[in-house]
Amino acid sequence: MTAPFQFTSDDVRIESQETVFEGFFRMGRLRLSHARFAGGYTETIQRELFLRGDATCVLPYDPARDEVVLLEQFRPGALWRDQSPWLLELVAGMDEPGESAEEVAHREGEEEAGLRFARLEPICRYLVSPGGTTEMVRLFCGCISSEGAGGLYGLEAENEDIRAHVLSLAEALAMLDDGRINNAAAIIALQWLSIHRERLREAWQ
Known part of the structure; x- marks a missing residue:
């Protein structure tokens, strides 16, 4: 049996690349062929890609109170589902050029929830939907005090309308179990x- 990851980007032949739409988001079109497991290359295929920068998300956690802060806001991608299009999510923001993921985390914590992270624990990085978008998300857990947290936040210039909720971890996990929390970053x-949880409570207190 051949081990996984035998191919690299060098095994992809890009014939053309163009931008087909540019507005609030950008869409690109690729024509390419790639190596096949059985040998040789595929025929030329065409793929459209949602060209989006990387993002950073943080789960704010108070180890003393065993509470998390989750943000509720409107998401048009959740319209036409059998649920509310207002979702409970993490603190999150797009990475700006020259900005580290940690810098994004601290900036967004202040802007979206009025929170300051005493520590940031890396969770993982993941590709959001690599069949159709270039976006990579980096996840953190952030150490906070949830005392006095909650309320309305967001930048008016960016049309943000955010309500920060303080929940016990048990409440948040129950919402995860019954499907009320159903976006990838928050689930992970x-x-x-x-x-x-126990390791963080011991290390962060």
Whole structure:
């Protein structure tokens, strides 16, 4: 059996690349062929890609109170589902050029929830939907005090309308179990915290 990851980017032949739409988001079109497991190359295929920068997300966690802060805001991608298009999510923001993921985390914590992270624990990096978009997300768990947290936040210039909720970790995990929390970053981060909770409570207090 051949081990995974035998191919690299060098095994992709890009014939053409163009931007087909540029507005709030950007869409590109690729024509390419790639190596086949059985040998040789595929025929030329065409793929459209949602060209989006990387993002940073943080799950704010108070180890003393065993509470998390989750943000509620409107998401048009959740329209036409059998649920509310207002989702409970993590603190999150797009990475700006020259900005580290940690810098994004601290900036967005202040802007979206009025929070300051005493520590940031890396969780993982993941490709959001690599069949159709270039976006990579980096996840953190951030140490906070949830005392006095919650309320309305967001930048008016960016049309943000955010309500920060303080929940016990048990409440948040129950929402995860029954499907009320159903976006990837929050699911991954809350499951990670459920595994690492005791270690963090010991290390962060």
